[in-house]
Amino acid sequence: MKIIENPDRSDWSELLKRPTKTVNDIEKTVTQIFDDVKRNGDEAVAKYTSLFDGVSLEENVVTEEEIAYAKSQVSDDLKVAIQTAYKNIERFHGAQKTDKVEVETMAGVSCWQEKRAIDKIGLYIPGGTAPLFSTVLMLAVPAKIAGCKEIVLCSPPSTTGKIANEILFAADLCGVSKIIKVGGIQAIAGLTFGTESIPQVYKIFGPGNQFVTVAKQLATKYGVAIDMPAGPSELLVMADDSANAEFVASDLLSQAEHGADSQVILVSTSKVLIDAVLKAIDAQIEALPRQTIAKKAIANSKLIYVESDDIALDLINEYAPEHFIICSKNEDLFVNGIRNAGSVFIGNYTPESAGDYASGTNHTLPTNGFCKAYSGVNLDSFLKSITFQKISEKGLLGIGNVIEQMAAAEGLEAHKNAVTLRLNDLNKN
The missing domain is CATH 1.20.5.1300 (Single alpha-helices involved in coiled-coils or other helix-helix interfaces)
Incomplete structure (x- = not known):
């Protein structure tokens, strides 16, 4: 990781750039696949599944038998863990329900607002090197609470033509309507246009790589809504000399192992802590099964020293991190002063992993600076507000x-x- 000391404010924009390709670099590929899927439906989807996922499928819709088998393969301990996370996520998102808002704006003029569920939603669940069954919970649980009628889940198959057992268990637990073995750009295109096997939906949710992110943005051109632009994962930690360097290093690595294009940043007012964190990263990374991926992400990441908490706060709001951890004596300054962040984790004993899995908050969050204008997924993401009036x-x-x-x-x-x-x-x- 590169150490930067007291960067000039005029350099912040360049310093805080994400290690991602520009839209122009990949939009042509996304557009070509969209056009193909629009014209040729499942035939095109199958072609790209073979090309990108290395498998040819006779049937891409998951059967009841496959779900039953998958459930039998998940350990009892993991089932209990998933069910506990389910309950916490359900509790937190259920608390977000709001009552009808009604007011008489003047005598005889009644106006009110009610919320209605989006009927048809599509959930994109990344597979590949890390099948994110936790994302099933984060998206399907609030969708069920909202009352969405049709929940279609797409996830890329393995080279053996399977979706991870844990994803199928979680999807069944959450009452997903239909599960389809398709990933990447072709999945988003299928949900956008509809094919013989993939239902067309009104809104698409879920994280993914840069190609999936651009595909979701392209979907909006065809009248399909999306949750947010959510690309490669990122984490910023603000830590001073009250922080535990081992903990900070573990948090940085927890995001670095997501993917080679992830980015992690430490901002600190302590040079001693920065040195300690760097040493802890070097020690911990060698024990990681995904160390090759983590090392690539770490190469894109930074340790930034600044002289005061106020400067740190300004820099953090400029970066607008997806995940923001606060380990500082001046905790209240950052809690009250943060304006641009997806989800905030406070104190030495609040790892970002808690939000990823089981505390109850949602882990589907805007990245790449979009926290300046977008919220993370919440119950309202699956609802529409309709206004009524009677005079x-x-x-x-x-x-x-x-x-x-x-x-x-x-x-x-x-x-x-x-x-x-x-x-x-x-x-x-």
Whole structure:
């Protein structure tokens, strides 16, 4: 990891760049695959599954028999762990329900807002080197609480044509409607257009690599909503000399092992801590089964020394981390001052892994600086807010002239006339 001391503010933008390709580098590939899937449906999907995942499937929809077998292969201990995480996630997201908002804005004019579930949603669950069965819980649990009618899950198959047993167990636990063995760009295209085996959905959720992220963004051009732009994982830790260097190193490595294009950053007001963390990383990384991946991510990562907590806070808000860990004596400054972050973890005994799996908060979060404008997945992500209004005769008599005046001033005579006709009818009576 590169150590940077007291970087000038004018250099922050360059310093905090993510190690990702630009959209232009991969958009052409994504567009070509989208066009192919739109024209040729399952035939195109099968072609890309063979090309990218190395397997030819006779059937890409997971059967009940496959689910039953997968459930039998998951250990009892892991089942209990998954069920415990399920309950915590359900508890936290269930608490996010809100009541109908109703107000009489003036006499006889009633306005209210109610929420309705999005009927059809698609969940993308990464497979590959680390099948993320935890993401099934993070997406399917709030979808069920919201009342979504159709939940379609796509995940890339292994070279043997299987989806990880843990993913199938979690999907069954959460009541997913349909599970399909398809990944990458072709999965997002299939959910966007619909194919013979993949239902078209209204909104797509889930993290993925840069190709999946661009594919989701392209899906919006065809009228399909997405949760957020969520690409390679990232973590920023703010730690001072009150932090435990071993803990900090373990947190940085926990994100580095996600993928070679992940990024981790330590910001600190202590040079002594930075040196200790660097040594701890060097020691811990050698014991990791995914050390090759972690080392590549670490090469893209930074240890940044700054002279004060206030400077640190400004830099962190500029970076807008997906995950933000605070290990500082001045904890309240960072908790109260953070404006741009996906999820925040406070104190030496709050590892980022807790949010990834089981504390209850959602781990599907905006990356690449999108925390400046986007929230992580929550219950409202699966809902639409619909406004209603009802105006009585008395109400129209009170508000009618206001509408007429405004419509006339905008030159929209038909708008005015829709009110005038009603007022004339009331005045006759």
